[in-house]
Amino acid sequence: MPDDLTVADTEPSIEGSSTYQIGQLLGRGGMGEVVVAHDAEIGRDVALKRMRGNAPDLTERFLREAKIQARLDHPAIVPVYELGRDREGQPFFTMKRLTGRTLHEVLGEEKLQRLLRAFVDVCHAIDFAHARGVVHRDLKPSNIMLGDYGEVYVLDWGVARVVAESEATSTPKAVAGPSDMTQAGDVLGTPGYMSPEQYAGEKIGPATDVWALGAILFEILTGQPLHRGAVERPSERTPKRTIAPELDEACIAALTEVPAARPTAKELGARVERYLDGDRDLERRRALAAEQVAFAVRAREEGRRREAIRAAGRALALDPDAVEAGELLAAMITEVPDTTPPEVEADLINVEREVQRARSRQSAFAYLAIWLLAPLTPVFHIAKWGMLALVFLAANAIAVMQIVNARTGRVPTWALMLANLALVVVFAQWVGAVMLTPLLVGALLVAFGSRPEIARRPALVYGFGVLAFGLPLLVELAGVMPHTFSYGAAGVTSWGNIVDSRTPTDFAIYLCGMLALLLITARFSVGITRARLEAQRHVHLQAWQLRQLLPRAKTAR
Numbered sequence: 001m002p003d004d005l006t007v008a009d010t011e012p013s014i015e016g017s018s019t020y021q022i023g024q025l026l027g028r029g030g031m032g033e034v035v036v037a038h039d040a041e042i043g044r045d046v047a048l049k050r051m052r053g054n055a056p057d058l059t060e061r062f063l064r065e066a067k068i069q070a071r072l073d074h075p076a077i078v079p080v081y082e083l084g085r086d087r088e089g090q091p092f093f094t095m096k097r098l099t100g101r102t103l104h105e106v107l108g109e110e111k112l113q114r115l116l117r118a119f120v121d122v123c124h125a126i127d128f129a130h131a132r133g134v135v136h137r138d139l140k141p142s143n144i145m146l147g148d149y150g151e152v153y154v155l156d157w158g159v160a161r162v163v164a165e166s167e168a169t170s171t172p173k174a175v176a177g178p179s180d181m182t183q184a185g186d187v188l189g190t191p192g193y194m195s196p197e198q199y200a201g202e203k204i205g206p207a208t209d210v211w212a213l214g215a216i217l218f219e220i221l222t223g224q225p226l227h228r229g230a231v232e233r234p235s236e237r238t239p240k241r242t243i244a245p246e247l248d249e250a251c252i253a254a255l256t257e258v259p260a261a262r263p264t265a266k267e268l269g270a271r272v273e274r275y276l277d278g279d280r281d282l283e284r285r286r287a288l289a290a291e292q293v294a295f296a297v298r299a300r301e302e303g304r305r306r307e308a309i310r311a312a313g314r315a316l317a318l319d320p321d322a323v324e325a326g327e328l329l330a331a332m333i334t335e336v337p338d339t340t341p342p343e344v345e346a347d348l349i350n351v352e353r354e355v356q357r358a359r360s361r362q363s364a365f366a367y368l369a370i371w372l373l374a375p376l377t378p379v380f381h382i383a384k385w386g387m388l389a390l391v392f393l394a395a396n397a398i399a400v401m402q403i404v405n406a407r408t409g410r411v412p413t414w415a416l417m418l419a420n421l422a423l424v425v426v427f428a429q430w431v432g433a434v435m436l437t438p439l440l441v442g443a444l445l446v447a448f449g450s451r452p453e454i455a456r457r458p459a460l461v462y463g464f465g466v467l468a469f470g471l472p473l474l475v476e477l478a479g480v481m482p483h484t485f486s487y488g489a490a491g492v493t494s495w496g497n498i499v500d501s502r503t504p505t506d507f508a509i510y511l512c513g514m515l516a517l518l519l520i521t522a523r524f525s526v527g528i529t530r531a532r533l534e535a536q537r538h539v540h541l542q543a544w545q546l547r548q549l550l551p552r553a554k555t556a557r
Contacts, residue, residue: 014086020048020094031058031158037094046081050092059091065158066093068134076125076152099148102155103216104141108223115220116247116272118144121152123213123269130206130265133163137204139212140193141219159189163205192227196257207259213268214254221247231255235314245318246275249288289319296328305337334543352452353409355531360406363447367399369516383500387429391498394423413451417464420444421471425481428472432484432494436514441468446525 014020014037023036026047037048051062063083070080070093083093103118122144126136138159145153189198195211198204215226221234221243233252235243250271256262263271296311309332315325340348370392382388398419405411424444428437445468448454449461475481485494 014048014050014092018042018082020046022048028052029156029158031062036097039094045097046094047078047097048092048094050086051090054090061158062091065160066091068160068162069093069095069157072125072129072132072134072157074125074128076121076154077129077157078153078155098145098151098153100146100151102142103144103146103220106146107141107219110146112220113276116276118146118152119213119217119220120269120273120276122154122216123265123272125152125154126209126213127264127266127269129160130209134160135163135204135206136160136209136212137198138189138193139209139216140190141216144216161204192225195259197259205259206264207262210254210262210265210268211259213265214251214262217247217251217254217268217272221251226255231257244275245285245288245314246271249284250275285318286322289315289322289325292318293322293325293328296325300328300332305332306341308332330543348452356451357406357409359447359450360402360411364399364402364406367395367402370395380499382498384429384498387426387498390426391423391430394419394426398423413448413453417448421464421468424468425472425475428476428484429481430496430498431514432496433472433476434485434492435494437472438469439514439518441465444468 014022018039018041020037020039023038023045026034026036028034032049032052034047034049037046038044039046049066051058066080066083069077070083073079078095078098081094081096083091085091103115107115122139126139129136134157136154136157136159138156139154143154143156145151145155147153193212193215195208198208218224218226218234218237222238222241224237231252233248235241235245235248250263250268253261253263253271254268292311292315296308296315299305299308299311309329312325312329312332315322316329319325377388398416401411401416401419405416424437424440427440431437445461445465448464454460472481472484476483476485482497484497485492487493
């Protein structure tokens with residue numbers, strides 16, 4: 001029947017103790033449909049549920065639903081006004097007409113507090129039914145109505161059963177279809193909300209409804225249906241959500257596989273209600289905190305550091321005064337583990353990349369500082385302009401590489417090392433290979449030794465130092481470059497081949513250049529030390545701040 005079709009077009013009324021004018025369709029299930037009906041005698045609209053089909057087993061179940069619902073006089077259970085038969089002999093019953101939306105429709109829209117209070121009302125209604133021997137067997141968000149005026153109703157008692165009745169307890173396979181539909185016939189429940197004993201066809205009892213309540217609470221807390229493999233804590237499914245430990249524990253308790261180990265509906269509702277009322281069960285929280293601490297200790301000993309830290313954090317959330325949990329968490333956060341987690345390695349790489357970019361910018365200015373000598377070249381007596389051009393070319397090429405590295409971080413270290421080796425060889429022709437060139441090599445060793453990828457392989461640093469020191473000597477001894485030194489009876493004599501002058505002015509400029517090189521090296525070394533000290537200061541400040549959050553004991557010293 002289309003939603004906008006009124007039965008008045010085909011059957012204007014149904015007669016019982018009153019005459020009901022049939023209106024629009026409200027909903028349709030596996031064995032019946034609900035329509036709006038106007039009670040002409042009293043003058044009110046009601047919801048009228050009638051059969052779809054006339055199979056005897058459906059009729060029996062339909063009548064049982066009406067009678068069970070009628071005997072459950074509770075504010076959260078829709079009252080039944082009349083049970084009767086229409087002119088064709090088909091059974092129907094009328095109920096209070098509800099206005100509102102189902103829990104399934106409002107999940108993700110309503111505030112958590114509102115949903116939890118509605119959940120408590122549902123627990124009370126189910127506890128009321130259990131006290132009268134009735135098990136709902138099909139609790140799910142789409143069977144819970146949140147009224148427009150704050151009311152809460154548990155709907156669809158079509159597959160409910162009275163525990164004392166002698167009916168088959170086996171539950172056939174669940175329907176393979178939408179998880180919010182319960183079909184008539186063999187299916188007595190909804191996949192995703194059915195307890196393990198329902199799936200297994202074992203004895204059904206009040207604990208079956210408690211499982212479904214746990215699944216509903218799980219969905220309220222996580223925003224996701226439970227049925228996704230093994231049962232897990234809400235806090236584990238959605239770690240980014242802040243889920244109170246009391247609710248986490250209450251939910252997982254209701255989802256215990258063993259029916260006898262589950263709380264009653266009343267107890268489950270009371271646990272949620274205590275949370276809403278702010279009554280934190282201190283002793284229970286302390287016991288749970290102790291369990292989490294014990295787990296954290298074992299996980300730490302077994303090398304499962306992530307799990308250990310999280311468990312210690314949960315223990316503190318449960319009991320903020322848990323000294324052992326605080327000490328354990330502080331120790332794990334401040335101590336350095338034997339292995340570095342991949343996420344930390346990635347963070348360190350990103351941080352070091354930014355540091356290297358900053359250093360590359362500084363280094364580029366240091367190499368470009370050679371241009372400060374350009375205005376002084378007329379004062380020098382340049383003997384080999386081509387060699388001087390090579391010095392400027394090498395220094396500027398490295399400066400360009402450093403600028404590119406500062407912007408992209410993609411210039412490989414080996415390329416910089418090769419370029420600097422070339423600079424050392426031609427620089428030796430200016431100042432001599434054995435006297436002052438090693439000063440430049442020392443500055444380069446400080447720069448390259450500060451790079452993590454090089455520092456982790458010290459053989460590269462040593463190898464570069466030996467090569468940078470020995471290569472100028474080798475190319476001169478091999479005759480590739482003119483000699484800049486000699487050794488004889490007078491000892492070691494060193495000279496440069498680029499400047500052919502020995503005037504006091506040349507010597508003064510020469511000394512100023514060496515002093516500038518020393519100062520640049522010193523500045524770079526000081527910068528590295530300051531960065532290290534600042535990093536240490538940050539680490540110790542963070543550790544101190546953490547200790548202020550933790551219980552005062554050994555960690556407070």
